[in-house]
Amino acid sequence: MKVYGYFRSSAAFRLRIAMNLKGLAYETELVNLQAGSQSSDAYRQINPQGRVPTLVDGDAVLVQSLAIIEYIDETHAQPPLLPGDALGRARVRGLANLIACDIHPLNNLAVLKYLTGTLGVSETQRDEWYRHWVKEGLDAVEAMLAASPDTGTYCHGDTPGLADICLVPQIFNAQRFDCPLGGNPTVMRVFDACMALRAFDDAQPSKQPEAANIIG
Amino acid sequence: MKVYGYFRSSAAFRLRIAMNLKGLAYETELVNLQAGSQSSDAYRQINPQGRVPTLVDGDAVLVQSLAIIEYIDETHAQPPLLPGDALGRARVRGLANLIACDIHPLNNLAVLKYLTGTLGVSETQRDEWYRHWVKEGLDAVEAMLAASPDTGTYCHGDTPGLADICLVPQIFNAQRFDCPLGGNPTVMRVFDACMALRAFDDAQPSKQPEAANIIG
Numbered sequence: 001m002k003v004y005g006y007f008r009s010s011a012a013f014r015l016r017i018a019m020n021l022k023g024l025a026y027e028t029e030l031v032n033l034q035a036g037s038q039s040s041d042a043y044r045q046i047n048p049q050g051r052v053p054t055l056v057d058g059d060a061v062l063v064q065s066l067a068i069i070e071y072i073d074e075t076h077a078q079p080p081l082l083p084g085d086a087l088g089r090a091r092v093r094g095l096a097n098l099i100a101c102d103i104h105p106l107n108n109l110a111v112l113k114y115l116t117g118t119l120g121v122s123e124t125q126r127d128e129w130y131r132h133w134v135k136e137g138l139d140a141v142e143a144m145l146a147a148s149p150d151t152g153t154y155c156h157g158d159t160p161g162l163a164d165i166c167l168v169p170q171i172f173n174a175q176r177f178d179c180p181l182g183g184n185p186t187v188m189r190v191f192d193a194c195m196a197l198r199a200f201d202d203a204q205p206s207k208q209p210e211a212a213n214i215i216g
Numbered sequence: 217m218k219v220y221g222y223f224r225s226s227a228a229f230r231l232r233i234a235m236n237l238k239g240l241a242y243e244t245e246l247v248n249l250q251a252g253s254q255s256s257d258a259y260r261q262i263n264p265q266g267r268v269p270t271l272v273d274g275d276a277v278l279v280q281s282l283a284i285i286e287y288i289d290e291t292h293a294q295p296p297l298l299p300g301d302a303l304g305r306a307r308v309r310g311l312a313n314l315i316a317c318d319i320h321p322l323n324n325l326a327v328l329k330y331l332t333g334t335l336g337v338s339e340t341q342r343d344e345w346y347r348h349w350v351k352e353g354l355d356a357v358e359a360m361l362a363a364s365p366d367t368g369t370y371c372h373g374d375t376p377g378l379a380d381i382c383l384v385p386q387i388f389n390a391q392r393f394d395c396p397l398g399g400n401p402t403v404m405r406v407f408d409a410c411m412a413l414r415a416f417d418d419a420q421p422s423k424q425p426e427a428a429n430i431i432g
Contacts, residue, residue: 048359049314049352060303063360064317067309074302086290087276093283098265100313101280105321114348121335132330136265143264144279 002027004046004054007208009033010104010169011065012053016208017165018069020199022076030210033109066100069162081161091148092156095141095163099170103137106130107173127177134170134179138187141167145186153193160194168194172204218243220262220270223424225249226320226385227281228269232424233381234285236415238292246426249325282316285378297377307364308372311357311379315386319353322346323389343393350386350395354403357383361402369409376410384410388420 003019003026005012019026031037031052038050047054047063055062055071062068073081082089105111107130115121115129145151155163171191174181181188194200205211219235219242221228235242247253247268254266263270263279271278271287278284289297298305321327323346331337331345361367371379387407390397397404410416421427 044359048363049318049356051318060306062303062306062310064310064313066317067306067313070309071302071306074305086287087278089290090276090278090283090287093286094278094280097280097283097316101282101317101321102265102267105317106327111322114345115335118348119331119335119337119341119345125335129330129335132334140265143260147264 001025002029002056004029004031004043004056005052006031006033007205007211007214009052010108010173011051011100013169013172013203013205014065014100014165015053015055015068015072016203017168017200018072018081020203021079021081021160021165022072024072024076028209032210032214034214066096066162066166069165073162079159081165083156083161088150088156091150092161092163095144095155096166098137098141098144099163099166103133103170104166104173106133107177130177131179134174134177135183138170138174138179138181138184142184142187145190151186151190153190155190160197160199164190164194164200167191168200217241218245218272220245220247220259220272221268222247222249223421223427223430225268226324226389227267227316229385229388229419229421230281230381231269231271231284231288232419233384233416234288234297236419237295237297237376237381238288240288240292244425248426248430250430282312282378282382285381289378295375297381299372299377304366304372307366308377308379311360311371312382314353314357314360315379315382319349319386320382320389322349323393346393347395350390350393351399354386354390354395354397354400358400358403361406367402367406369406371406376413376415380406380410380416383407384416 003015005028031043037043044050046061049063053065055068062071082092112126115126145155150156152158154160155167168191219231221244247259253259260266262277265279269281271284278287298308328342331342361371366372368374370376371383384407
């Protein structure tokens with residue numbers, strides 16, 4: 001399998017965690033979002049949306065991180081990334097989608113560039129926008145985690161899964177934009193538990209090979 | 217089952233289509249987004265995020281439209297809303313997530329209000345923002361549909377499913393904001409095929425009981 005990704009992309013980060021949890025080896029192809037490589041004709045041929053990650057598995061080309069992770073979970077059963085019961089799966093997918101649909105898309109690079117570039121919003125306003133959606137979303141995640149007996153060491157019970165896979169990259173982003181996280185103690189407890197695992201730690205942006213070159 | 221929804225919400229519209237396709241009866245509870253009912257303490261007790269839809273099934277309370285629809289699909293098998301093979305499911309979920317994560321969240325009511333209210337963006341700029349993300353997303357959907365032999369009468373083969381459920385409400389939104397759709401012939405062909413089905417037609421905003429009162 002081959003994964004097109006970028007160290008700072010939350011969506012690519014999610015997939016790295018999932019691949020690590022499953023213990024799957026894969027080739028990596030860098031798509032430099034900062035340099036605009038996602039908009040090249042060559043990459044658009046692979047992923048018409050020009051986003052990362054893309055998974056190539058044999059002849060199949062898959063897009064959208066959550067769809068890819070569900071595919072990986074269906075085709076490589078152990079360890080499962082979703083609970084065994086329908087209600088549990090709905091809870092985990094609900095948490096994952098809350099983050100993947102209602103926080104992350106508002107704060108990705110393309111949106112931030114539109115705000116400051118096309119709309120002429122100041123950097124301060126852009127950062128307030130960022131923190132607004134992070135706070136609104138993570139406060140809801142906090143309420144859902146804190147209220148439920150299904151919350152364990154991780155978002156759902158005592159094994160990491162799809163909700164944790166979405167939560168951890170979102171916290172990295174929040175920290176990068178100095179979002180206050182003191183009001184989210186359950187979220188941060190789960191985050192810390194995840195980051196104590198190699199599958200999560202090895203997937204973090206600063207540990208990817210391109211990080212040194214692109215930051216430097 | 218009981219569904220908390222609102223006629224104009226794309227996410228609630230998705231769930232209405234899914235319930236209709238499955239032939240499931242349910243109680244409806246109106247959450248008037250225009251009047252701010254989603255932020256009431258009573259509703260936040262049910263859905264901490266203050267969004268619609270919410271599904272109540274016995275003691276269980278489920279949030280996030282895609283998570284709820286997957287639950288409905290798992291607990292009411294016929295007709296299936298996802299293909300029988302893992303690659304097909306990944307394709308359908310990819311299309312669904314492209315719409316649900318990368319188009320819709322940028323254009324929902326809360327975001328539009330933030331743009332004009334907090335950021336002081338003009339209505340013209342707000343509408344350009346809207347059309348920008350619709351065009352970018354639907355052009356990618358068009359490319360994916362047009363290029364694939366898996367596309368049939370509907371997004372995937374000749375039975376409607378999760379991708380169609382996400383596509384149709386997005387087209388309604390696009391039309392409401394006068395987005396040009398002439399460059400998306402495959403998308404519009406699928407849209408028309410869906411709208412010829414009662415499950416989709418009956419779910420459209422103007423046919424919900426609250427539509428007359430709130431628009432009027």
